[in-house]
Amino acid sequence: MEAEAAKYIGAGIATIGMGGAGVGVGIIFGNYLSGALRNPAAAASQFTNLIFGFAVTEALGIFSLLVALLLLFVL
Numbered sequence: 682m683e684a685e686a687a688k689y690i691g692a693g694i695a696t697i698g699m700g701g702a703g704v705g706v707g708i709i710f711g712n713y714l715s716g717a718l719r720n721p722a723a724a725a726s727q728f729t730n731l732i733f734g735f736a737v738t739e740a741l742g743i744f745s746l747l748v749a750l751l752l753l754f755v756l
Contacts, residue, residue: 702742
């Protein structure tokens with residue numbers, strides 16, 4: 682296998698983490714909505730946890746994109 686082909690395969694595999702981040706964001710917001718509908722009084726106190734979980738999940742997705750771009754253009 683040529684090095685160029687291996688680079689493209691590695692970058693493609695590295696982007697799988699972006700799909701995982703999308704799934705993670707959906708799970709976080711779905712669980713928040715489910716909990717807020719069950720107990721609306723506690724929804725406001727859990728909003729900061731929702732935003733923190735969203736930020737961490739998106740950061741992991743962006744990190745995955747960064748690794749893919751590094752594999753393509755730097756190595």
